Amino acid sequence: MRHLLSIEELDRAAIERIVTQAERFAEVSDREIKKVPALRGRMVLNLFYEASTRTRSSFELAAKRLSADVVNFAASGSSVEKGESLKDTVLTLSAHKPDAIVLRTPWAGASELVSRWCPAAIVNAGDGKHEHPTQALLDVYTLKRRLGPIDGAAIWIVGDVAHSRVARSDILAFQRMGAKVTVAGPPTLIPRGIEQLGCEVRFDLDELDGADIVYALRMQRERMSETWVPSLREYAATYQINGRNLQPRQILMHPGPVNRGVELSGEVVDSPQAVITAQVEAGVVVRMAVLYELLAGSGGARDPGGTGAEQRIAVPVGARQDRDA
Amino acid sequence: MTPAEPLIGGAGDPANILLRDVRALDPREGLDTRRDISVRGGRIAELAEPGTLAAADGQETIDGGGRLLAMPAFFDPHVHLRTPGQEHKEDLESGTRAAAAGGYAGVIAMPNTAPVLDSAPLLGAVREAAARQARIPVGFLAAITRGLEGEQLTEMAELAAHGALGFTDDGKPVASAGTLRKALQYQRLCGGVLALHEEDPTLSRAGAMHEGAVSAALGIAGIPTVAESTMVARDAMLAGYEDGRVHFMHLSAAGSVLAVAEAKRRGVRASAEVSPHHLLLTDDDVRTLDTRMKMHPPLTGESDRQALLEGLRDGTIDCVATDHAPHARDEKEVPFEQAPMGTTGLETAFAALYTGLVMPGRLGLAVLVERMTAGAALFGLPAARMAAQEPASIALADLDARWVAGEHGWESRSESCCFAGRALQGRVLATLAAGVLAHRDRTLEMVEA
Numbered sequence: 001m002r003h004l005l006s007i008e009e010l011d012r013a014a015i016e017r018i019v020t021q022a023e024r025f026a027e028v029s030d031r032e033i034k035k036v037p038a039l040r041g042r043m044v045l046n047l048f049y050e051a052s053t054r055t056r057s058s059f060e061l062a063a064k065r066l067s068a069d070v071v072n073f074a075a076s077g078s079s080v081e082k083g084e085s086l087k088d089t090v091l092t093l094s095a096h097k098p099d100a101i102v103l104r105t106p107w108a109g110a111s112e113l114v115s116r117w118c119p120a121a122i123v124n125a126g127d128g129k130h131e132h133p134t135q136a137l138l139d140v141y142t143l144k145r146r147l148g149p150i151d152g153a154a155i156w157i158v159g160d161v162a163h164s165r166v167a168r169s170d171i172l173a174f175q176r177m178g179a180k181v182t183v184a185g186p187p188t189l190i191p192r193g194i195e196q197l198g199c200e201v202r203f204d205l206d207e208l209d210g211a212d213i214v215y216a217l218r219m220q221r222e223r224m225s226e227t228w229v230p231s232l233r234e235y236a237a238t239y240q241i242n243g244r245n246l247q248p249r250q251i252l253m254h255p256g257p258v259n260r261g262v263e264l265s266g267e268v269v270d271s272p273q274a275v276i277t278a279q280v281e282a283g284v285v286v287r288m289a290v291l292y293e294l295l296a297g298s299g300g301a302r303d304p305g306g307t308g309a310e311q312r313i314a315v316p317v318g319a320r321q322d323r324d325a
Numbered sequence: 326m327t328p329a330e331p332l333i334g335g336a337g338d339p340a341n342i343l344l345r346d347v348r349a350l351d352p353r354e355g356l357d358t359r360r361d362i363s364v365r366g367g368r369i370a371e372l373a374e375p376g377t378l379a380a381a382d383g384q385e386t387i388d389g390g391g392r393l394l395a396m397p398a399f400f401d402p403h404v405h406l407r408t409p410g411q412e413h414k415e416d417l418e419s420g421t422r423a424a425a426a427g428g429y430a431g432v433i434a435m436p437n438t439a440p441v442l443d444s445a446p447l448l449g450a451v452r453e454a455a456a457r458q459a460r461i462p463v464g465f466l467a468a469i470t471r472g473l474e475g476e477q478l479t480e481m482a483e484l485a486a487h488g489a490l491g492f493t494d495d496g497k498p499v500a501s502a503g504t505l506r507k508a509l510q511y512q513r514l515c516g517g518v519l520a521l522h523e524e525d526p527t528l529s530r531a532g533a534m535h536e537g538a539v540s541a542a543l544g545i546a547g548i549p550t551v552a553e554s555t556m557v558a559r560d561a562m563l564a565g566y567e568d569g570r571v572h573f574m575h576l577s578a579a580g581s582v583l584a585v586a587e588a589k590r591r592g593v594r595a596s597a598e599v600s601p602h603h604l605l606l607t608d609d610d611v612r613t614l615d616t617r618m619k620m621h622p623p624l625t626g627e628s629d630r631q632a633l634l635e636g637l638r639d640g641t642i643d644c645v646a647t648d649h650a651p652h653a654r655d656e657k658e659v660p661f662e663q664a665p666m667g668t669t670g671l672e673t674a675f676a677a678l679y680t681g682l683v684m685p686g687r688l689g690l691a692v693l694v695e696r697m698t699a700g701a702a703l704f705g706l707p708a709a710r711m712a713a714q715e716p717a718s719i720a721l722a723d724l725d726a727r728w729v730a731g732e733h734g735w736e737s738r739s740e741s742c743c744f745a746g747r748a749l750q751g752r753v754l755a756t757l758a759a760g761v762l763a764h765r766d767r768t769l770e771m772v773e774a
Contacts, residue, residue: 165544
């Protein structure tokens with residue numbers, strides 16, 4: 001794996017490989033010394049065009065636990081505000097020869113574009129409303145730790161699917177892992193044609209009982225001013241996951257940050273069924289696994305002498321080289 | 326004041342060329358047979374049995390070998406030449422050079438320039454520049470509303486007197502029905518065609534591509550086809566009510582084809598155009614987020630594409646228009662959602678449509694040629710005809726020539742073409758535009774007598 005651009009391009013085996021590696025790193029996290037030297041001397045650049053505290057710090061922590069050097073570059077207060085294009089920013093930062101660039105932008109496909117412009121491994125940390133692959137990987141990891149395999153499990157993704165990159169990555173990832181996915185939400189926030197990703201579509205929660213896992217999406221307040229829903233009150237009345245509709249055997253997930261009282265009632269957030277903090281915890285080990293996979297894992301190593309994309313050769317090094325490949 | 330010439334530019338020495346033994350195809354003349362065509366002083370002097378004409382003094386000869394195809398040169402009623410103000414994308418010279426390379430003998434330029442072509446002095450200045458710079462004759466549409474803001478009408482009568490062939494706010498819709506009605510009423514005074522970019526902005530919102538399974542998968546805001554078709558239906562009603570003459574631009578939706586057919590059935594004076602990209606590509610081509618596939622209206626679904634093709638075949642859609650919309654490389658080298666909308670089309674239109682529709686038997690060659698030349702008459706201009714004494718406007722093509730779009734670069738300043746890199750068959754080798762040799766492929770041999 002050279003880059004992590006989307007779940008769409010991952011098969012089940014690749015997802016499982018990352019999850020398994022994350023489980024190994026989870027053991028490290030329980031040790032007194034939480035750091036391993038796997039990526040010593042490597043540089044990870046966080047390039048964020050959107051405000052993000054959680055994802056960015058999760059990547060930062062992951063890189064540091066692998067002993068990589070981390071540079072954070074936020075688009076605000078930088079040359080980007082002076083009108084520099086994405087391409088020029090990336091070319092400029094590439095001059096520092098980062099081994100990996102973790103990229104968050106408001107534009108679909110931006111990570112893929114950047115992967116063509118510079119030799120670093122690119123990790124998509126969210127591209128517009130398209131994908132957020134590390135979120136989906138940590139969701140799969142969280143479910144595996146909690147439930148074991150999710151083959152045949154029924155997963156409902158509830159809320160604003162239209163504006164959610166998490167939803168798109170999760171629909172694909174959960175299905176790759178054998179689960180059946182249903183999306184539910186207001187008709188104005190379920191994109192036309194989403195069923196062609198293989199999921200079912202519902203506009204109410206009448207059959208939520210059939211779910212093994214309920215994944216609530218964040219309902220952003222600005223959607224109301226854009227008149228996607230008549231009011232947050234009505235949204236909550238129709239689509240909130242709460243003590244009345246959540247069954248004791250169901251697992252509750254949420255990508256954070258939670259709007260208590262909107263998409264989730266307070267009592268379910270605090271219930272033992274909620275794995276929301278486990279998801280956050282999984283974020284670090286899964287992102288460690290992703291960085292390790294790209295920079296030290298199979299097929300991801302870089303020619304140390306290589307400087308440009310055209311010179312890049314996948315040199316087989318590292319202990320976890322797949323010898324059958 | 327004498328009325329301005331409708332088309333301007335394309336000056337040059339009158340051609341003296343003998344096209345020997347070419348396949349002469351002109352659907353309007355009922356012509357499809359091998360002929361010698363003698364062009365003298367820029368006019369078609371004679372069409373004769375193949376191999377019977379000898380080159381006169383000073384006449385160059387192109388040997389068609391019974392194989393090269395001579396057609397009436399094409400006419401594109403919808404191009405963006407970006408002048409004034411955006412000459413980094415295209416200018417009058419480069420845009421018309423691209424047109425000539427594509428087999429066109431006339432184009433109509435859109436007024437969404439910077440500043441907008443919404444006043445007679447500005448129109449006059451651009452026409453003067455075109456007289457000097459354009460390789461082929463160019464006509465101009467002026468804006469319907471000042472600054473394309475959709476509110477106040479431009480001085481339509483004065484603009485028409487200064488050579489505007491009609492009016493359009495292309496790039497933007499006339500969102501207000503009341504404003505469009507006033508323009509239709511004013512048309513009684515000034516004449517000219519009202520060419521309409523149909524889009525309901527409350528439906529298209531911030532959409533960047535067609536709304537469907539692909540936009541759902543990509544998480545990109547979609548533009549529903551009803552954003553176009555509802556406006557076509559609305560404006561057809563308005564045009565019928567005011568007995569106005571309207572032309573529906575760049576149709577992209579099956580529903581729009583239905584609305585145009587219905588309007589024509591009711592006797593509304595309406596015509597319509599479709600672009601090569603809407604006839605050949607769909608939103609599936611947007612999956613890779615190649616910004617060359619971002620245009621306005623967006624590439625739609627396969628059922629829309631089929632309806633457009635059927636509409637073109639049965640005449641509901643009158644003509645092909647490229648909506649040649651050049652952009653600079655750096656403007657397109659950005660994430661898809663940030664990229665401007667538009668693709669070039671002049672240099673690839675014939676080959677792309679020949680390869681994609683004629684070769685697989687989806688559209689007859691004669692119908693394609695008719696639809697690629699029909700735009701002139703829709704704007705009150707004479708269509709190119711291959712008949713004696715007519716001004717020589719002829720496109721000469723090799724239907725066997727295979728090429729990859731863009732492999733030898735582009736005449737346009739813009740390389741942003743949705744067909745770039747595609748293997749095409751059929752290549753325009755020479756273009757005579759209003760009696761002047763406006764384009765000649767470097768591979769084409771011309772022998773001097």
